[in-house]
Amino acid sequence: MNLIEIRNVHKSFADNHVLRGVNLAVEPQETHVIVGRSGEGKSVLLKHLAGLLPPDSGDVIIDGKHLYKDPAAIKWVRNNVSMVFQMAALFDSLTVFENVAFHYLENGGKTRAELEKKVARLLELVDLPNTQHLYPAELSGGMRKRVGLARALAADPQIILYDEPTTGLDPVTSEVINELIIRVSERERVTSVVITHDMKSAYGVGDRICMLYDGNIVFSGTPDEVRTSTNPIVHQFVNGLAVGPITTGEDEEVKSKAIEREAMSGSTIISRQ
Numbered sequence: 001m002n003l004i005e006i007r008n009v010h011k012s013f014a015d016n017h018v019l020r021g022v023n024l025a026v027e028p029q030e031t032h033v034i035v036g037r038s039g040e041g042k043s044v045l046l047k048h049l050a051g052l053l054p055p056d057s058g059d060v061i062i063d064g065k066h067l068y069k070d071p072a073a074i075k076w077v078r079n080n081v082s083m084v085f086q087m088a089a090l091f092d093s094l095t096v097f098e099n100v101a102f103h104y105l106e107n108g109g110k111t112r113a114e115l116e117k118k119v120a121r122l123l124e125l126v127d128l129p130n131t132q133h134l135y136p137a138e139l140s141g142g143m144r145k146r147v148g149l150a151r152a153l154a155a156d157p158q159i160i161l162y163d164e165p166t167t168g169l170d171p172v173t174s175e176v177i178n179e180l181i182i183r184v185s186e187r188e189r190v191t192s193v194v195i196t197h198d199m200k201s202a203y204g205v206g207d208r209i210c211m212l213y214d215g216n217i218v219f220s221g222t223p224d225e226v227r228t229s230t231n232p233i234v235h236q237f238v239n240g241l242a243v244g245p246i247t248t249g250e251d252e253e254v255k256s257k258a259i260e261r262e263a264m265s266g267s268t269i270i271s272r273q
């Protein structure tokens with residue numbers, strides 16, 4: 001059974017039709033990567049899985065329950081799904097210990113000794129042992145991301161959603177994060193959904209990679225299938241080519257949209273080349 005299923009999901013913001021009938025299936029303990037250009041709707045899609053954004057139409061089914069329709073599903077997601085945000089989003093005024101233990105310090109459920117043991121184990125897992133007493137300002141960007149990951153793991157989630165985990169990091173630090181995503185997936189036996197525009201990261205961590213383009217998943221396959229795909233859209237994206245179907249007509253489209261906007265606002269159209 002699929003742990004996560006998205007069926008024919010549509011989502012618009014005003015006249016911006018972002019998701020146009022997306023279908024996706026993620027098996028338990030798999031790492032599923034979603035790639036696509038900036039602004040394609042990757043974060044919007046991830047928020048649908050996190051219980052943060054309901055679709056206009058279509059279904060989001062997690063652990064066999066209809067999210068946004070079945071109250072039990074929202075509860076399940078709150079208890080079992082963790083999101084690792086693009087920015088680590090740590091609390092600056094709290095120590096590493098307090099950040100990682102935040103869930104329990106707020107909600108109770110563990111003794112101080114249990115919490116100390118748990119936080120120590122998680123910080124070791126992300127290769128940051130003995131950093132409990134430090135504040136986020138004392139950490140590098142990569143270290144903050146690792147603390148963010150330890151915090152996401154603290155609630156013992158079954159699913160981890162990663163939003164651009166390597167964006168803004170240098171290549172070496174990115175590789176460290178990629179290795180951690182794999183380690184966490186193997187040791188904690190979690191199911192992971194990773195969104196990224198970084199193909200190196202996608203190839204490195206993904207069991208499956210799918211590509212979001214123009215509001216739809218246009219391709220889904222193993223890293224090898226993606227690498228050798230003859231789909232022209234996939235080929236252009238994964239090879240980072242300037243010329244191809246993704247960019248064809250884009251200049252014309254941008255121009256005609258600008259002219260349309262000006263016409264609507266009633267201002268003069270300045271002739272453009």
Ligand SMILES: Nc1ncnc2c1ncn2[C@@H]1O[C@H](COP(=O)(O)OP(=O)(O)O)[C@@H](O)[C@H]1O
Binds near residue numbers: 016018041042043045
């Ligand atoms: N809350 C929102 N309100 C209005 N528009 C939004 C909102 N969230 C995202 N969008 C729009 O949806 C599109 C996709 O955004 P996003 O999912 O963030 O892209 P990305 O693939 O880079 O993660 C963009 O055009 C963005 O402006």
Ligand SMILES: [Mg+2]
Binds near residue numbers: 042043
């Ligand atoms: Mg995004």
